[in-house]
Amino acid sequence: MLSRRVIRLLLLVALLPxxxxxxxxxxxxxxxxxSASSKQDMRRAILDSLAARGWRVTxxxxxxxxxxxxxxxxxxxxxxxxxxxxFDIVYTxxxxxxxxxxxNGKATIHRRYNSWxxxxxxxxxxxxxxxT
Numbered sequence: 001m002l003s004r005r006v007i008r009l010l011l012l013v014a015l016l017p018x019x020x021x022x023x024x025x026x027x028x029x030x031x032x033x034x035s036a037s038s039k040q041d042m043r044r045a046i047l048d049s050l051a052a053r054g055w056r057v058t059x060x061x062x063x064x065x066x067x068x069x070x071x072x073x074x075x076x077x078x079x080x081x082x083x084x085x086x087f088d089i090v091y092t093x094x095x096x097x098x099x100x101x102x103x104n105g106k107a108t109i110h111r112r113y114n115s116w117x118x119x120x121x122x123x124x125x126x127x128x129x130x131x132t
Contacts, residue, residue, distance in 0.1 A: 023098050026107035027114040029121050031088045034128040039063075039084045045127035046080050046087065053120055066092070069116060076113050080124075087124060089117055 034042070043065070050057060050067050055078075059066035064081045077093040091099075097110040 022110055022112075023100070023108045024111040024114055026091065026099075026109045027117050028091070028107075029089055029117065031086055032121055032125060033086050034125050035085065037084065037131065039082070041131055042082045042084055042087060042128055045124050046082060048127055049120055049123035052123060053116070055120070071112075074110070074112070076116065078117070087128075089120065 034045075046065050047057065050065070053069070054071075055067040055069045057065060058068050058077070063083060064079055066077070066079045068075060068077045073096050075095045076091070076097060079090045079092050081088045081090065091107075091109075091113075094109065094113065097113050099107065099109045101107050
């Protein structure tokens with residue numbers, strides 16, 4: 001009897017780290033349609049949203065903005081492609097966010113990344129709808 005209890009306890013201790021895993025399937029919003037009337041309004045909504053959430057712009061082209069967020073020892077890099085009425089956020093890299101892809105191509109990442117991107121999508125959409 002005692003050996004079964006010991007085995008169960010050891011099994012529980014061995015599996016405990018898996019229960020606290022902080023990764024999740026990566027949230028990739030794809031193309032998001034918004035009611036921005038011009039490309040310039042879309043750009044302004046993106047830049048204002050990035051600044052409000054603490055992202056630092058690292059590059060810009062005529063139709064995209066690259067940005068990086070540094071939080072303690074973690075960082076995430078994205079590219080936001082846009083045109084009038086739509087935008088698309090694409091993951092470009094990270095440090096210490098446990099990014100991985102499985103054999104079937106599914107990406108996982110620290111769950112905080114997902115909340116950062118969801119908040120950014122919401123903010124950009126709201127600002128674009130109001131005309132910034």
